[in-house]
Amino acid sequence: MQRRRWLQGFSALPAAGLGAAPAAPGKRLRVVVDVVETGFDPPRVSDRTSVTVNAHIFESPLTYDYLARPALLRPQTAAALPEVSSDFRRFVFTLQPGIFFADDEAFGGQPRELVAADYVYSIKRFYDPQIPSEHLHLFESAGILGLKELREAARKAGRALDYDRPVEGLRALDRYRFEVRLKEPAPRFAYLFAVPGLTGALAREVVERYGDELPAHPVGTGPFQLKQWRRGSMILLERNPRFREQRFDSEAPPDDPQAQALAARLRGRRLPLVDEVEVSVVQEEQPRWLAFHGGELDVLELPQGLAPAALPGGRLAPYLVQRGIQARRTLDASVRQTFFNCSDADIGGLTPERVALRRAICLAYDNRLELDRVFKNQGLAAQSLVVPGVYGYDASLRGEAGSGDLARARALLDIYGYRDVDGDGFREHPDGRRLTLRMAGLAGDSRQRVINELWLKQMTRLGLRIEFEMGQFGELIKNSLNGRLMMWSFAWSTSLPDADFFLALGYGPNAGQANDARFALPAFDRLYERQRQLPDGPERLADIRQAQRLMLAYAPYLAHSHALRTDLTQARVFGHQRHPFTRDWWRYTGLD
Structure with missing residues (x-):
């Protein structure tokens, strides 16, 4: 899962241009990202650049069919889909023999085969109290037997996890098979094993050799390996010579002619299709666009601010068509949201007046105005946190949050006693105390400034004082996890095709991890826990819908929008297509 910055700040354009890395003898795919990477150790990262690079280096046992829609699980390093018990509490994975890690000094000059113990070790790392991770809750919610107790023992002792201590719920059965046992039924648990950022295999020798420097030394079984890295500027991947023979095999939907043509062109081709991938990190929109327009980039996610010029009326501009440039638009499995810290002294709590305050703020803010002015209508206004395309999304659900209805928002505050007591034009708490909203955001960012202006305008018209606390992305995440922010807007994207x-963003025990709002409502928690154990069907859908309604009623979050993303490719590029739940697109991208 990834926290995503939709906002760009400073430019990281190298002084010598994007093509700063030495020329490659083979085919080099040139791409650009707008978010600075943090490193390449899966448990520690959640930014989309690091997550995308990791997806090309590390491999999970399962993956998704590249073209099939809806999402379809397929084996990757596994020989087949897992054996699953009838009560959804036991999962057995069998690996393909003969898969090897990329060569590394940690292996003493010998080929190192992927074995079941590597997956056992890699999952245990999420439970190590000395490894900070936002993703632990995804394993904890499934209740892998014995791992919570193992983590607690390490935490109390103030040391690293005892990786050699066996636990009932996670063990290697033999060289190529491992077993997972759960405390509670988890019908969709296998989805976690299709996410390289959660279940990608690392070798223990590599982790122990590099220690704190591990994020700069990723070694996996995937199609690429890290060749060169200039932090915040350029990442160069090269073909992994140890990568097994993998041929393209996918089933395109019958109603998607573009995917059908792609399947026909790629069928049987050996992967990956290029020798190197050069990833430039450029945060500002204009330099990215100029580099692509000038032929320095092969693939570009169209900057949203430039969509009106490149996609007038939703169609690729004629001058781009004439150059053979192609465009493919997809609705991202992400939601941009603002969280309200429910443990904050001014805005938190579940009392009627505090709930009314958060709902009034949500009513007053205008999502469609934000989509228009900030994101140039490259998105869909959200009705809840759940994104289109995942199981449990309800297209009929309609909320009033983000409607810009100032009249109703003012009336709600009046009813619950938020009035201007001292005559300064701003409302106070019902008990007369000063009320000030504090919105966090990215420092020195042009889009953030526009968003701040929208918040300031709407909150001032509502009669609420608002101040802005600017910081860097990593600093803001740290403060959010520690509960020190009142409000902050960013996007969450998912690698799981399920609501x-x-x-889980509202599940009480996840506070300090994914539950930035620190929302804790027993009725919601019970619904969340029950739907997790139910198989897909009408009963589970009813629980998901009721849980969404509780989130809308208590307003720990304001859902803003789901991003519409457009990938532009030069005429010589083929095979590039964005999958909603995987990020290893460069595996399938070729150059004529």
Whole structure:
């Protein structure tokens, strides 16, 4: 799962241009990202650049069919889909023999085969109290037997996890098979094993050799390996010579001619299709666009601010068509949201007046105005946190949050006693105390400034004082996890085709991890826990819908929008297509 910055700050354009890395003898795919990477150790990262690079280096046992829609699980390093018990509490994975890690000094000059113990070790790392991770809750919610107790023992002793201590719920059965046992039924647990950022295999020798420097030394079984890295500027991947023979095999939907043509062109081709991938990190929109327009980039996610010029009326501009440039638009499995810290002294709590305050703020803010002015209508206004395309999304659900209805918002505050007591034009708490909203945001960012202006305008018209606390992305995440922010807007994207991930943002025990709002409502928690154990069907859908309604009623979050993303490719590029739940697109991208 990834926290995503939708906002760009400073430019990281190298002084010598994007093509600063030495020329490659083979085919080099040139791409650009707008978010600075943090490193390449899966448990520690959640930014989309690091997550995307990791997806090309590390491999989970399962993956998703590249073209099939809806999402379809397929084996990756596994020989087949897992054996699953009838009560959804036991999962057995069998690996393909003969898969090897990329060569590394940690292996003493010998080929190192992927074995079941590597997955056992990699999952245990999420439970190590000395490894900070936002993703632990995804394993904890499934209740892998014995791991919580193992983590607690390490935490109390103030040391690293005892990786050699066996636990009932996670063990290697033999060289190629491992077993997972759960405390509670988890019908969708296998989805976690299709996410390289959660279940990608690392070798223990590599982790122990590099220690704190591990984020700069990723070694996996995937199609690429890290060749060169200039932090915040350029990442160069090269083909992994140890990568097994993998041929393209996918089933395109019958109603998607573009995917059908792609399947026909790629069928049987050996992967990956290029020798190197050069990833430039450029945060500002204009330099990215100029580099693509000038032929320095092969693939570009169209900057939203430039969509009106490149996609007038939703169609690729004629001058781009004439150059053979192609465009493919997809609705991202992400939601941009603002959280309200429910433990904050001014805005938190579940009392009627505090709930009314948060709902009034949500009513007053205008999502469609934000989509228009900030994101140039490259998105869909959200009705809840759950995104389209995942199981449990309800297209009929309609909320009033984000409607810009100032009249109703003012009336709600009046009813619950938020009035201007001292005559300064701003409302106070019902008990007369000063009320000031504090919105966090990215420092020195042009889009953030526009968003701040929208918040200031709407809150001032509502009669609420608002101040802005600017900081860097990593600093803001740290403060959020520690409960020190009152409000902050960013986007969450998912690698799981299910509503559970977004409901987990409101689950009480996840406070300090994914539940930035620190929302804790027993009725919601019970619903969340029950739907997790139910198989897909009408009963579970009813629980998901009721859980969403509780989130809308208590307003720990304001859902803003789901991003519409457009990938532009030069005429010589083929095979590039964005999958909603995987990020290893460069595996399938080729150059004529």
